[in-house]
Structures are given as C-alpha cells and as structure tokens.
Amino acid sequence: YGGMGLDFSYNIAVAEELGNIRCGGIPMAIGVQAGMATPALTRFGSDELKKQFLAPTIAGDFVACLGISEPGAGSDVANIKTTAVRKGDEYVINGGKMWITSGSQADWMCLLANTSEGPPHRNKSLICLPMNLPGIHVAKKIDKLGMRSSDTAQIFFEDVKVPSKNLIGEEGKGFTYQMLQFQEERLWGVATVLTPLENIIQETIDYTRQRKVFDQSVLHNQTVHFRLAELATEVELLRSLLHRAVALYVEGNDVTKFASMAKLKAGRLAREVTDSCLQFWGGMGFTSEVLVSRFYRDLRLMSIGGGTDETMLSIICKYMEILPSK
Secondary structure, eight states: OOOOOOOHHHHHHHHHHHTTSSSSHHHHHHHIIIIISSHHHHHHOOHHHIIIIIHHHHHTSSOEEEEOOBTTBSSOGGGOOOEEEEETTEEEEEEEEEEEETTTTOSEEEEEEEOSSSOTTTSEEEEEEETTSTTEEEEEEOOOSSOTTSOEEEEEEEEEEEEGGGEESSTTOHHHHHHHHHHHHHHHHHHHHHHHHHHHHHHHHHHHHHOEETTEEGGGSHHHHHHHHHHHHHHHHHHHHHHHHHHHHHTTOOOHHHHHHHHHHHHHHHHHHHHHHHHHHGGGGGSSSSHHHHHHHHGGGGGTTTSOHHHHHHHHHHHHTOSOOO
16 A cells, blocks of 8 residues: 555664654654554455555655544543444544644544444444545644644534545444554653653753853752663653564564553653653753753653553553553
8 A cells, every 4th residue: 555564663763853843743644544544444344445545645645633632532542532423335524623633634534433322432433534525523723732743623513424434443342443552552651752851951061061150060969860871761761661562562472561561651651751850951941942942842742642651650550550440
C-alpha cells in the first residue's frame, strides 16, 4: 500500500528525529498519520479499505484524524456516546467528537462509535469515515495553550450515512482495536519528546554558561549544573525504557504496561525539564523568543493526550495486580 515494509522500530527512529523540529505540533500531526489513525486499518482493515484510505494516507495525499475523545469521554474511552446504527448496508452516525488533531483539514477519520447496545467494551466499532459527507460539521478550531501550529477541532455528526463496508475488522471489536492502537500512539509520543528535552537541556547549558549573575556564570552554581546533570540522566533512562518496550513490541509482545510506564514518565519528565530549565533562563525564559518557553507549553499535552497520567497509573496498577478487587 506504499509503505516501506519496515518494522515499528523505524517509526520510533523517525519520531526521535522529528523531535529536532522546534515545535510539538508537526511531530504530533505526523504521528496521527503514522501511529494513531492507521494501525488498526493496517492490521484489521479489508484490502478495499486499505486501497481507499491507507494508501493515499501513506502517500501524503490524504490527511487522517482519529475520532475517539468526546466532551464527556476523553481518557474514559468506554464512555463514548457517538452511535453508528446499522440500517441496511449503511451506518447512520450521530454524536460528536472533541479535541480532534488535524480535524479541521482531515480527509477521513478513524471513528470509534457505539454500534450496539451491548457491554461498553464489546459494543464499539472502528469505521473509516470520509470527512466530506453530508451531516459532518466541523464546529470550530480550538484555541489552545500549546501545540498552536496544530489544528484541533470539535466535530458533530448529524445522520451521517457511511457504507457498512467501511467497518474496520469485526463489528464490536473497536474498543480492543483502539487499545492496540494506543500502544503505538503512546510509544510514538514518548519518542517525540526525547530530542526536545535533550535540546532544551543543552540550550540551557549554553545560556547559563554565558549569562553572568553576581560576577559568575549561572552555570557555575552547583544547584544549576547538578540539576541539569540529573535531568539529562532521567532523559537517558526514559530512552532505555522506550527502546526496551519497542524491542518487545516488534517481537510481538503485549507492551501495554511498559508503554504506559513510558508515557507516564515522559509526561512528567517533560514538565520537570521544561519547568526547571525555564527557571534557569530567568526573565528570558518567560518570553516567546526561546525554545524552552515553547516546549513548556507544547509538551504539557504529553500528560493529557492519548491517555492522562492518571489513566496510565491505573493501567500499570492493573498489570501489576495491585488494585483492590471490586
């Protein structure tokens, strides 16, 4: 379908390199194409669906978006309310999605919707939804704290009719498929923050070395250079966890626990590095002229998007079997 046939570790290598882009929005948008909206289609979609949606997405002719979150169901995927009711050889879709990356410009959406009245983990399906169909309303482009170069949309569906053949895989398996997609999404997200954090630390070293306070460089203070050394160590530890998870994933293992651990650590470390480094920049760090202030805003999303820190902790607890039984 136009891809290079390489394993997932190459996605991660690309994601790490994309971290050299001096903003978070572009790597995130590419990540939606490569590791968020397309894995389920690649793994479970029909040949016809892959030719219609996957091939042009890989070629860059289509922009894809992922339709999961809703105003009342962000990380709580099981609680989504959007419905896709089967009528003959069509699904009729009603509801809405929120915080949809690339939603203002997308050609198609990988949509998660309720296709039956069954249990919440077995009543959902993934559907390839062309975004030019009647009844699809892109309500607004959302103004955000960070990731400002990335369009994020609120979208409503009103009696949208889509062919039933646009179903990805089996009906009722959408929740399971999406949980598998989350593994790749979260690992991609971790990879995209590593290089920015390294660059922020290095630029902070360079700045504090030349900036003088009380007749000596800011970097000369032990509290500064020790802290920067500590942060650099944390980044390397995160990289090691990521690479271990990716190696296991490529071998076919379930890496939900390790992906969740890495996602949790990446979100918290992004906040820790950007906050500590911004402090060492002083007043200059509070301006829009330096990289650290941009990533202070952009990388804050890491602890929210694709599953919050709290969701990651719940998953980790589940896999460690330390949650009390209900």
